[in-house]
Amino acid sequence: MDSTRLSRRTLLGIGASTLPVALAGCMGGGGDGGEDRPENTIWVGPDNQLIFDPDSLTVSTGTEVTWEWKSNTHNIVVQSQPDGASWEGTEGGESNTFDTGYVYSYTFETPGTYEYDCAPHRQQGMVGEIVVEE
Template sequence: MTDASPSRRRFLRAGVAALPAVLAGCMGGGGGDSTSTREPGTVAVGPNGEFVYDPKELTVAVGDTVTWEWESNTHNIVVESQPAEADWPGTEGGATKTYDEGYTYEYTFEVPGTYEYYCSPHRNVGMVGTVVVEE
């Protein structure tokens, strides 16, 4: 074998050296991109095929409408907790009904407080979100 042809050892070293960069790309930020180009009050549902809401936490004022836009398939919004006076139902159909890319859901928050929600098919992988409504 000549020096011009890569040795197996050199080939493996190059692959191992590149591994952290490859994994970083695969494991990505998991949403919450602070440089989002979305309209204020808009939450992406499953952007880039990830099991996240982006942003994960959103703060709005009483009377503001939040819009969720599906960017991938098989997601929903199930309300986990909300202020006692509130009546946010989440997406129609509860935990069993999911929606696909292109679906849009809106809700106007009238009661101040913290609202926590999740996607029922992907809750176990951390697809949860929060809306904080301030006066």
Template structure:
């Protein structure tokens, strides 16, 4: 049996222990483990990059997802872990790694979140450097795609009556300009310059 198959068969906690012992022994680990909380995947997925470009952050650091969403943690640099600090009552997220157990670039870990609430997690070696993250799990996300959106929803504080007033003003200015050009359009310099003596 291959190591990857073993890890898949053992699930989240057994896989984390098996991987942890391998990493602690100095072996480079690039396996994938999957943990689920109260059910399988099949729903939407989101990705959190662990240590992108060698920086000591999770990207995104704050994530809002609907219940049933699988979050895939992808390591982009070495010596990081994902350790829950707080989670909703009834949730059983164990994270990936623990104090002294880290993983290197190329490692992946997935977890399906089914309990609503706020999950806070850290990278224990780099918590003091600000490597912390939050996942907010809600019943359903507000629809953000397709269809028309109000201007205030996209951060433009413009009221519809100002748009109408501006349109009427532009029409009026255009009419006045056109009238002026038609009535007084000739410049004194474009008049008849070939007059007699």
């Protein structure tokens, strides 16, 4: 037998021993040390990634959505929203950022799609959307 080839038993052993590690990232609260995420909560910059997690969320009218900062120097700047809506994003506009531990909530009353981003990380693709259905 060629010494560079692995036996079926060796391959099965390798697969069985790596499966728990491979699945570990798929389990738990997703992304932030296995922390459970409350319903309608978006993590801002989890694991120092330049993302909103999830980046899209669908809710019913009258639902409060909460953003929790998991890393530093982020904000929420509204880029578009339905006619009649008045969401302004985080306080202070594009130049004001917030750090780990900051929590921001908003109750969406007007149906439609709301698009937002993090101003300091817009170019890196840190964008999100909320879809509000009746």
